[in-house]
Amino acid sequence: MEEPIKVLITDDNEVVREGLKSIFDGHKDIEVVGQAVDGLDALEKAEKLRPDVILMDGQMPRMDGPTAIRAIKKIMPDVKILFLTVYGDYAGDALASGASWYLTKDCRRQDLLEAIRALAQSARLKAKPAG
Numbered sequence: 001m002e003e004p005i006k007v008l009i010t011d012d013n014e015v016v017r018e019g020l021k022s023i024f025d026g027h028k029d030i031e032v033v034g035q036a037v038d039g040l041d042a043l044e045k046a047e048k049l050r051p052d053v054i055l056m057d058g059q060m061p062r063m064d065g066p067t068a069i070r071a072i073k074k075i076m077p078d079v080k081i082l083f084l085t086v087y088g089d090y091a092g093d094a095l096a097s098g099a100s101w102y103l104t105k106d107c108r109r110q111d112l113l114e115a116i117r118a119l120a121q122s123a124r125l126k127a128k129p130a131g
Helices: 016-026 039-049 065-075 090-098 109-127
Strands: 005-010 030-036 053-056 080-085 101-104
Touching: 005 039, 005 080, 005 109, 016 030, 016 109, 030 039, 030 109, 039 053, 039 065, 053 065, 053 109, 065 080, 065 090, 080 090, 080 109, 090 101, 101 109
Parallel strands: 005 030, 005 053, 053 080, 080 101
Antiparallel strands: none
């Protein structure tokens, strides 16, 4: 059996972080390895926890999502980052900064789960040697 997908949740809103975590709790193939309160916190925790997928909010104190994405991708170029935004704001900046995909926060639970699984699968396929 494959290792669970390690996810780091980044959002400055505790209710959002806990809500996202509760979505993943019932799924054995996804493990929330940490939560970050802003971009700087995400950068520190990403280095330490080495997640497969990072969920990233856009507008946060200290360091916003697109800035954090650029910083994280410099040290972890293969990590997959799923940008979560309220109205699609910052999505263009996030994708230009290195985010792998984006969803709006009003997405369906199933869309979120499928996006995380697809991103992790693409990372694992890339990591496997050919042949």
